[in-house]
Amino acid sequence: xxxxxxxxxxxxxxxxxxxxxxxxxxxxxxxxxxxxxxxxxxxxxxxxxxxxxxxxxxxxxxxxxxxxxxxxxxxxxxxxxxxxxxxxxxxxxxxxxxxxxxxxxxxxxxxxxxxxxxxxxxxxxxxxxxxxxxxxxxxxxxxxxxxxxxxxxxxxxxxxxxxxxxxxxxxxxxxxxxxxxxxxxxxxxxxxxxxxxxxxxxxxxxxxxxxxxxxxxxxxxxxxxxxxxxxxxxxxxxxxxxxxxxxxxxxxxxxxxxxxxxxxxxxxxxxxxxxxxxxxxxxxxxxxxxxxxxxxxxxx
Numbered sequence: 001x002x003x004x005x006x007x008x009x010x011x012x013x014x015x016x017x018x019x020x021x022x023x024x025x026x027x028x029x030x031x032x033x034x035x036x037x038x039x040x041x042x043x044x045x046x047x048x049x050x051x052x053x054x055x056x057x058x059x060x061x062x063x064x065x066x067x068x069x070x071x072x073x074x075x076x077x078x079x080x081x082x083x084x085x086x087x088x089x090x091x092x093x094x095x096x097x098x099x100x101x102x103x104x105x106x107x108x109x110x111x112x113x114x115x116x117x118x119x120x121x122x123x124x125x126x127x128x129x130x131x132x133x134x135x136x137x138x139x140x141x142x143x144x145x146x147x148x149x150x151x152x153x154x155x156x157x158x159x160x161x162x163x164x165x166x167x168x169x170x171x172x173x174x175x176x177x178x179x180x181x182x183x184x185x186x187x188x189x190x191x192x193x194x195x196x197x198x199x200x201x202x203x204x205x206x207x208x209x210x211x212x213x214x215x216x217x218x219x220x221x222x223x224x225x226x227x228x229x230x231x232x233x234x235x236x237x238x239x240x241x242x243x244x245x246x247x248x249x250x251x252x253x254x255x256x257x258x259x260x261x262x263x264x265x266x267x268x269x270x271x272x273x274x275x276x277x278x279x280x281x282x283x284x285x286x287x288x289x290x291x292x293x294x295x296x297x298x299x300x
Contacts, residue, residue, distance in 0.1 A: 023298050027053040031291035033250075036284040038081035045078035045085070045284055055094065062100075067110055069094035079213065079222060079255055080281050088208045088222070090116035096131075108134040112152070117209040125219065125260060126209040128153050134163070142169045146180060155207035155221035156258065157274070159267040182269045188234065196234040200246075203227045205269065210257065217280060219260040226253040228289060240298055246291040257281045 029051040035044035055069040071092040079086050096110030110132045117126030130152030138144045146165040151158070165180035179185040188198025207223045214220070230248035237243060257280040265274030 023055065023057070024053070024295060025055055025298055026296040027051070027293060028295075029053075029291060029293040031246075031289055033290070034288045036287045038078075038284045039282045041081040041282065043078075043081040047077040047289075048075070050074040057098070060097075064100070065098045067094060067096045067098060067108070071114075075208075075224075077255065078284075079210075079257055081284075083213075086118065086210070086213070088116075088118040088210065090114050090128075090206070090208065104138050106136045106138070108132070108136070108148075110134075116155070116207065118211055120211040125155070125221075128155070128207075142171060143167070150183075154205075154223075154267060155209055155260070155263075156223055156272070156277075157263045157265060157267055159205065161269050188232075194236050196236070197232075198234060199229070199231045201227070201229050203269070205267065209260070213257060214280060217259045220257050220280065221260060222255050222257050224255055227251045228253075230289070230291065232291075240296055242295045242297065244291075244293040244295065246289075246293070248289040248291065250286045250289060253286050254283050255281075256283070 029049075031047075031049045033047040035046060037044050050073070052072040053069070054071075055067070058066045058068065060066060071094065072089070073091075074087070074089040076085050076087050078084070092112055092114035094110060094112060096108065098106060098108045100106045112130040112132065114128050114130065115122070115126050116128050119126075130150070132148060132150050134146060134148035136144055136146050144167050146163070146167070148163045150161040150163060153159075161183065163180055163183065166177070167179070168177045169175070174190040175188075177185075177187045182203050184200065184202050186198060186200040188196045190196045203226075205223070205225050207221050210220045210222055212218050228248050228250050230246040232244050232246040234242050234244045258277045259280065262277045263274070264272040264277065267273075
């Protein structure tokens, strides 16, 4: 058993696709909210989410690795003030490779085909094809810079996200900053051997195909857009296993439903270019988010 564990660590250590000095092999996140009120209504809804993210890199040689994994996402909330809670989500396959170009530069290309829908029927409307191209420049063992592009065929149309980031860890390994704008940012400090205090930001734009949410529009999609800021405590159970408890707040959160044929020309992180779409539902308010994350991390 020990030799298989050592082999797994060697395979994971060979995956230089990560921008930091570790690999998050498994991340399980569950979150819920306080009651969120719909616009122009006394009706409230909660938002419950579950995210499971698994990454398994496989070594090819000393400079290359194949990247594999899966992402499962489940969301439950009301989309109409007078409706029942709706379940929808996505299942994503991660498949790509990482290449060490020289002592400073490495490149990662990752395909992300997914099914994003309410799973009431399986057809091409719920299928999306995305990918990431990322380049990393290693300044030293504690500092690197990143740039890249994310693309996905969302239900509303093509979506592009240019990315720019930096990773830094202090020489004593107590302070860490991992930033990839405009998608995410995380800063934390180890106050005790078993505990880190931190804050992070997540920005998301995603879409999901829906079936029969209204009689007039049997085929629709919902676009999720939110910015979330969290403060958290991370409890280091072992060197590899940790538990994060988070309290956060959403900003600009919307779950907008549109007819399947109502699309834009192109989507960017801060804007949509093209025809103005007709929203079929009402928004509900921003609010507090309570989140817990179980993390299995291997340090390189």
